[in-house]
Amino acid sequence: MTGLFPRPRAVVAPGAVHVPDWLPVERQRELVAACREWARGPVPLRHTALPGGGVMSVRSVCLGWHWQPYRYSRTADDVNGAPVAPFPAWLGELGRAAVAEAYGQDGPVRSYAPDTALINFYDDTARMGMHQDREERSGAPVVSLSIGDTCVFRFGNTQDRGRPWTDVELASGDLFVFGGPSRFAFHGVPRIRPGTGGPGTGMSGGRLNLTLRETGLGGVRPA
Template identity: 60%
Template structure:
């Protein structure tokens, strides 16, 4: 909200897990919503995910690059219409790299990730040190490169009653950071630990346009969405519900 008393600030929720409020402006949010509408169309469109135990996820999903299903990846919508998965757009992968730079601070000048703005980061994550390692630019605090080859996107749609239980993004072989972009209704995002689904965890309100990145020691942390806040989406988006775009690196060959 523009008129709130204390503006929301970038926060390191856990080591390597960073929340950047309001990262996407309204124009970029609109563009992403329209892109999600196109991706959701068949073939290999939006579907209900069924778990091996016979249950269903309340959030519906469409995938790009590779198709996620419980608990693996495929090149076709194996639990949907069987069609080949839609490709991962290059511009979306580049947005993921921009997100990492925004979360951890820009790489040094001359690094291989030109998406970061020039000059020093005005809001550095406490404890981060940035510099070159060999021919790549890294965040040295968590040894995370900036030239990350994002090749998978999961788009989840939540209506007002949808939830997401505590889980880990564990089917990928790569350890690159996960990038999460929020559009539409706000939600309570629960970010936990790497050992169990229980405490300790921290609840964070994610609003439309917010960025959340988790990598380094938090890459395999449990996380979930216990609650969506209906009616909180910016009216300019024309969206009822919440969209979450999650970018990952599979490392699957």
């Protein structure tokens, strides 16, 4: 557990499940090491440029498919044109275990086949505005894994960026899965709590967030 008291799992909204302390610290440390390797390339960790001229405060790297606002491609055309790093099979297995943990073995676990990961690194000042994950052609759940500093994760409604929303604290090792009626809910990260991550992960500060998704694109390169 994190802190002095256990944090119970919670259904934040229909189809949206928070499981605290799901990743043991040894697995967190393995994921941190893997993320460091992915961040070195072939497409390096970068701040994503937005179509309106802004730049995201988080730094990102992708596996399987490269995400750029607001589409997927096999090459990082907005960075260096390199092919994106492959999505490893073991990460897909971790995603299926996460879905089973959230929804039970009778849920969509057997058919869950994530083929892309978006890895975001937040420093103390990074934020993520309210948005929907809508570029996928699949309605399969999104799996979110948190490592490092705690964040305030704002989980909203499916209609717009405004209220109602629920603020959830995601600590190192926490799992958050959203699918079903909540698959296209707006969500964001308004705050990072610096210095809250434990040293056992191998991180000296900041927050890593890995989100696993099914693109529904198969072998087709999107236009």
